Structure formats: C-alpha cells, structure tokens
Amino acid sequence: MSSTRFDAEARQGLAMVSPPLIYAVLMLAAPLITILAYSFFKDGYLEVVREFTLENYRAVWSDPIFHKVMARSLGVAFAVTLATVALAFPVAYFLSFVVPPERKALWIFLITIPFWTSYLIRVFLWKVILGHNGVINSTLTGLGFIDEPLGFLLYNVQAMVITLAHAYAPFAILPIYVALEKIDRSLLEAGRDLGESRLMTFWRVTLPLAMPGVVAATLIVFIPTIGDYVTPELIGGGKMPMVANMVQANMLALDNKPMGSALAVTAMLIVAVVSVIFLFLNRRFLRVKQ
C-alpha cells in the first residue's frame, strides 16, 4: 500500500517538475553537451567536421598564451576572492551578532541592492573613477597634487581586482551570515564560562562553526569571477584577456568553435579541480554538524 502511494507521489512530483526540467534540459544540458562534443571535433572551413580528435585539447594545453591567460584568470580570481571574503567577514559578523533582529532584514536589503543593480554600469563606473581623465586623476590635477594624470591606475591587473572585488562584495556576505546565524549562542557562552577569552572563543568556537559559510562564500565568488568577461574588456582595456575573453574570441572572431569549446571545457575542468581541492582542504570544517 505504502509503495503504491509512494509511486503515485513520485509520478505527481515528476509530472510537476517536468516543465522546468524539460526547459533546463533543452536550454542548458543539451548546449553544454554540444560544447563537450564540439571540443572533440575538427574545425573545417565555415563548419565543424564531426570527426573525433584530441587535437584541440593538445593545442590548448601546449599553448603558451592559454597558460598565461589561465594563470592571469586564476591569479585575479584568487586575489578577488581573498579580498572579498576577508572584507565581508566582519560585516557578516556584525549583521549576525550586533544588529538587533528586527533591523537585520533592512541591513541585508541595503547590502544586496548594489548587487542587483546593473553590473555593467558598476564595472564601467570604475573605469570612470580610475581612467586617464577620470575622477581620481582630474581631482588630483585640479587640486595641483600632480601635473600629469597617473597612468598606472587603469588597464592593469590591480584595477581588475578592485573592480571585481567591489562587484562581488555582497555575494560573500550572505553565506557567511547564514552560517553565523546557525551557531547556537549557548556554545559561545559555554566557551566564556569555561574561562576562554573573547578572542579565544572566537578562534576556537565561532570561526570553525562559520567555516562552512566561508567555504561557500569563497566558491560563490571564485567561480563567477574566473569566468568574468566584462571587466577584462573594460578595465583591462582588452589587453589583459581572461579565459572568458579567450573563449569568446575563439568562438566568434576566429570562428573556431571546436577550439573555443575545448578552451571552455578545460577552463571549467580547472575550476572544478580547484574547487574540489579547496573543499577537500576544508573537509574538517564541513563535517561539523551543528
């Protein structure tokens, strides 16, 4: 009896989920599988030749430009992630432990608003701030501090890191905040009662329990950052491509779809491997059940 009930429920559930599922299969799974298949095909003139080859991957892995671009992407993404998570942690801590409960929703709303407002415009604004005739340069020359506009502000890796760290800042706060909210407050009192100082309680109780949130924040910032297209284009001036720009150039400008696909698949693999290693290093914290 109970098994037929379960079957009925399973059928109903599957029927209910099928419209979004079919949509995701057609618009997401199928395209991703196509990219994977293309990466093993040959590039012919104006078309893709459906013949199995590992040549694309061989070319990608031995391409010094790809090494450089991938290293730059990883470097930028690491720096951005580190900056974002480190800067976000105290804010998340403040939200969870200091802000009174009735004000929390307002604070979170204030923090998430910039994240939802035009990403492109926020990136472009950094170009306005750091540019040759930008806000910083024109202010400094106007005040007479410098004679010539500073040239080192824009079109370099540091500018890209600042821009991306600003763009993804709110992203890091929420997962850390959620993890901190889950901490049983009596554990902290217990730590204090057992004679630990405030700092030691934080170090030995709060921080380990917050680590799942920190890990989630790290990945949630790292993954989209490494695939960013707009910032290298605008802030890097097109001369500092990251992996997304390289994929796009191969897919469209050079019209070598198998090569572009192999690049995209390789980049996704590298991101996946880095994420898995990161999760593995933090497995101690993730096992903790609260």
Added chain:
Amino acid sequence: MKGSGLRIYAIAYLIFLYAPILLLPIFAFNSGTIIAFPLKGFTADWFMQMLANETLRRAFLNSLIIALSSAIFATCLGIFAARASTRFDFPAKTGIMGLIMLPLVLPEIIVAMSLLVVLLAIGVQLSIFTVILGHTLICLPYTIAILSTAFNSLDKSLEEAAYDLGETKWSAFRLVILPLVMPGIISALLMSFTISLDEFIIAFFLAGNEPTLPTYIFSQLRFPKSIPVIMALGTVLVVMSILLLTVAEYFRRRGVARTGGQDHGGFL
C-alpha cells in the same frame, strides 16, 4: 557600546559599496562634457538627449519586452519547480533540481556561448526571442529560491481542509494555495524582471543586431562624447532597479507574514 568598532566598519563598507553608484546622478546632472571634478553646473540636457535618442528608445522597448517575457516565463516554470520540490518526493530529485539551479553557479559566458553554438547550429535567427530564452534560463533559479520559501511556509493542513470540503486539486490550488503564495509570485516576477533588465552577457551574444539597454550602453562606452548620456541612462536604470527591488522585498515580506513564517531576511 558593544560592537561599535564593527558598526563603523560596516558603515564604511556600505559607503564603499554605494560610492561608485553615487557618481551616476552627480555626473548625469553635471553640464561638463567630460566626467571629471570639479563639477561645472547643473543641467538636465543629458536626460533630454537620452529621451530624444532613437536607438535608445528602441533598446528600451526591446529591454522591456525581454524583461517582461522572461519574468513571466521564469516565474511560471519556477512555480512548477518550487511546488514539486517542496511538496513531493520523486526519484533523482537532487539531480533534477541541481540541473535546474545550475545557472546560479555557472559563469554566464558559458551559458551564453553554449546556447549560441546550439542556436546557430540549428539555424535559429538571433533576435530578442533568443535573449528571452537565455534570460528565462538564468532567472529560473532565482524565482525557485523565492517561491520555495513561499511554498515551504505553507501549512499543509489548509490544503487538506480544502480537499475535505470537496474542492478538487485544481480548485484547491487556485482558491487556497495560490492566494497564499501570491506575494512570493509577485516578488519572483519583479526579481526576474530586474535581473533580465540589467543582464548584459547573454543579451550581448544572443540578441543579434537588436539593441537592449545594457548592450547599447556597452556599445557607447568607447565614445567619450556619449558618456554623459550614459550616466543619465545609468541613473534611470539604477533608480528603476532599486524601486523594483524595494517593491519585491515588500511583497516577499508580506508573503512571509501571510503564511505565518519567520522572516530571515534577504533574497538568498
């Protein structure tokens, strides 16, 4: 006072988050043609030029059509997925929901490129319709996140009471469940509308020759002459986003209150 250092830090952090955005209205109303301090004088010219621009009007119309369609499609699909995942147990649930939620963590360039390759391969003409396809896909996970909260805080006994009183499955859904999750639905609609309106990458690759507001902005960034108008346009876009989000947040909270749940705040 406890945490006053942290409070100062948090406020400084908020200022850092908002400072660049505050430059938009400052330069949108500045009469100087270059974006630099000191400011020249007050003008509304850039907004006038913005309104008079033919391509911009077309981009605005395209963006509205895309955002409206994507919001409706994504929310409809999201209702099915959220209802299924909160109410039923079915095989491969984790995998199925994982696939549907995947665009949340996938870089947009991957979504855009793979979709573009497939659309080109099967010979679909790029237009605002193809952008709607992509935007529906990336808005879907957000609508599910919002709607799941709405469906989750629903009391199952209300639905059962409706059945006991002789309602059919559909009429119980329409008369009991739908009104209770309506604030969640409105919140999901507004949210996806905002995401679609601001989305650049997918629109850039899938729109063909049709401009949307973000791709129009991107095309104009190369020309220093058009930057003041872009600042005016940016101001309008940001104000619109903030208004939409505030209304979305209002409905989300009302939804939580209506179903008697506890408010944990925030969209995620």
